[in-house]
Amino acid sequence: MTAEIGTDIGRVAAFLQAGQVVGIPTETVYGLAGNALDADAVLTIFRVKNRPAFDPLIVHTDSLEKVSQFVSTIPAPARQLAQAFWPGPLTLLLPRRSVIPDLVTSGLPSVAVRIPHHPLTLALLRALPFPLAAPSANPFGYISPTTAHHVADQLGEQIPYILDGGPAQVGLESTIVGFDEQGPTVYRLGGLALDQIEAIIGPVSVRTHSTSNPAAPGMLSSHYAPRKPLILLPPGQSPPPADRVGALVFREPFGGIPADRQRVLSPGGNLNEAAKNLFAHLRALDSLPVDMLYAEPLPNQGLGFAMNDRLRRASVRE
Numbered sequence: 001m002t003a004e005i006g007t008d009i010g011r012v013a014a015f016l017q018a019g020q021v022v023g024i025p026t027e028t029v030y031g032l033a034g035n036a037l038d039a040d041a042v043l044t045i046f047r048v049k050n051r052p053a054f055d056p057l058i059v060h061t062d063s064l065e066k067v068s069q070f071v072s073t074i075p076a077p078a079r080q081l082a083q084a085f086w087p088g089p090l091t092l093l094l095p096r097r098s099v100i101p102d103l104v105t106s107g108l109p110s111v112a113v114r115i116p117h118h119p120l121t122l123a124l125l126r127a128l129p130f131p132l133a134a135p136s137a138n139p140f141g142y143i144s145p146t147t148a149h150h151v152a153d154q155l156g157e158q159i160p161y162i163l164d165g166g167p168a169q170v171g172l173e174s175t176i177v178g179f180d181e182q183g184p185t186v187y188r189l190g191g192l193a194l195d196q197i198e199a200i201i202g203p204v205s206v207r208t209h210s211t212s213n214p215a216a217p218g219m220l221s222s223h224y225a226p227r228k229p230l231i232l233l234p235p236g237q238s239p240p241p242a243d244r245v246g247a248l249v250f251r252e253p254f255g256g257i258p259a260d261r262q263r264v265l266s267p268g269g270n271l272n273e274a275a276k277n278l279f280a281h282l283r284a285l286d287s288l289p290v291d292m293l294y295a296e297p298l299p300n301q302g303l304g305f306a307m308n309d310r311l312r313r314a315s316v317r318e
């Protein structure tokens, strides 16, 4: 099988209705989507992605009414966030109803739900009689895809179709927020910045540093990684001069490293533009004839926190 790449929503819907899995665009990253209510389709997602079954999936839909069919309650702060940011790069953890298969939540009592902001995928979701379970469309542990071609490069032999919605406009996976006795908690930093969330519901806790507990959302510590070893530099530090290295930089290239082995995230210093470029630039650097990669940390503001989080997880540590 070699995936067809196109924009035919009717064809995609037919594959999904037949229980197959396909690539879909969202504003964050591309997803590997299947019928969330069909345990066989969900199993296919895990198999294609080579993903461990303890890592649960996000359920995508197109309206708050549909969300209510999959979850038993929506706490007030969750509803406020949904109203403010859906469709958008926000995932909410909500108590699930039994219509959601165990496999989707890895047996957890909450289901992760999101309304993505992409015209093609919203049209697809409106046309389907079921929601879509969709992890990022990359092999487990690798960098998330932000174009249809990224998906084709890695999973194209295993799926029939990739819906091409152009480059992802946000470029970072959704921010994941859960609600328990202690109040709203961010479990994964992502494409919706923390200060935007706090502007709506007040202070939230952040708990994203799970190294070993897979039941805690989102965050195995070594993840999102290129194949080449990556070193995240301390702020303000330049790498030693070298030829066979690549560098990911924020505004301007480092001296001492060939210019064609460096990728600039945003010459104008715009963090949203940097986020949009992050994964594509990392992929491009990963395929250069170099032995290792350096990355410059981003300023700790706005989407900079989430980008630094991804770079930390992608980097080699002692």
Ligand code: TXA
Binding pocket: 026, 028, 029, 030, 031, 032, 055, 056, 057, 058, 091, 093, 104, 105, 108, 110, 111, 112, 114, 116, 134, 135, 136, 137, 172, 173, 174, 176, 215, 216, 217, 218, 219
């Ligand atoms: O932006 C995104 O969220 C993209 C697009 C395709 O929507 N999807 C995505 O999915 O990043 P994935 O599977 O790569 O990451 C989802 C994360 C996982 O790390 C998982 O642990 C967490 O969400 N998660 C999913 N369901 C959960 C649940 N019921 N409880 C806790 N964490 C959950």
Ligand code: MG
Binding pocket: 135, 136, 144
């Ligand atoms: Mg992922």
